[in-house]
Amino acid sequence: MLNQPQSAHILIVEDEMSLASIMHDYLVASGYQCTHVADGAEVMDTFRLVQPDLILLDLMLPNVDGLTLCRALRKETDAPIMIVTAKVDEIDRILGLEVGADDYVCKPFSPREVVARVKASLRRQMRLTTPLLTGLKIDHESFQVTMHGVPIKLTQVEFRLLETLSLAPGRVFSRNQLMDAVYSDHRIVTDRTIDSHIKNLRKKLGEQGEDWIQSIYGVGYRFEDNS
Template identity: 55%
Template sequence: MPNKHILIVEDEPKLADILSKYLAQAEFTSHCVHDGAEAEPAFKQQQPALILLDLMLPNVDGIEICRRIRAYSTVPIVMITAKVEEVDRLLGLEIGADDYICKPYSPKEVVARVKAILRRVSLDEQGKLSETESKLKLDEETLFVSFLGEQISLTHVEFMLLKAMYGRPCRIYSRDALMDHIYDGSHIVSDRTIDSHIKNIRKKLSSIAPQQEFIHSVYGAGYKFEAQQKKA
């Protein structure tokens, strides 16, 4: 049986209770803690499939809790925040959060995000991409990308950007996280440099897979790789 247990770390008991009830309707079990100092002991005891982790908590904040747990576990962590400006930090490689949700949120959306992340984790554990995604082939030696026999050439930076996202389908990468993948600390580049590279990659991918959209913008957060049929 798959693990369907969720740890909710939320200092507002009413919000935690609402999330717990909605998760129960979707056949998840859950455990709630309301103090940051209790989060890590609860995680070790409960062994959840995923953590819903509020940013602002008493005693130990969500970023510190995420950092501590990431030191020894890859369990999916979804940060819950009222601070949109914190999103880049939350999703940065140095923090290791898998996704974020901004308050106020719809409990139904939270449940949908939980389901989507756990589906993706299940695929990762099986070593599988979706059927469409697996047809996109990356050749690091030549910097060629092919799809159903059609081929394009990427620059080195473009290839490394695509490779980073391709390796973790559905994960949202902030611009800072993507810059960490392609530039060392000596480079000073703008966030918009990433946007420009992404635009070029999309254009090139569209030339070999006109019916597919592989790279998606996530408002206020960054980009993710996921194969989706283009809308007519």
């Protein structure tokens, strides 16, 4: 199961030690775990050992090149693969994506850009892998929710609440955190507003609503995956 974005494990495959060190430091500072490999021949064994949530993959590596590794990795994992390379020709971009890469970053680059792309890739992956919960299906692409195939009509705020909570099962969200997540315009609302939306959402989810969205006294709410 994919780890949450701030605890995900990143495999850095890069033979330039200074560059690898910079990426490592920026990613760790952003809350990620990191493992570094410099030799292409060691990548597959390391991958199988650590089971990373995302791979940052250089193309020009000693012993085994990045494109060969990308093909091999894609046969074993659906984790995002982000190619990092000095090759800037369009054919290299196309080839990199055709062998299973999810993104492509050219050197030189800003480490902050790499961190931002890592976060975005992990979020996309989580949205694609949200499990089915006893008949509940959340389609993050079409913004639709169904229960045993029957559509559930949610307001935009109710959908955002369900999406935020379900993408991090077990995590307790304060009311303030939920406000920030569902109101993009940062309007001022009260705790009771969130409570009211949660009450309506539970009602629409039916008998299992309170089982999935649990109140944590004095703190907020969490989503429980009991499937």
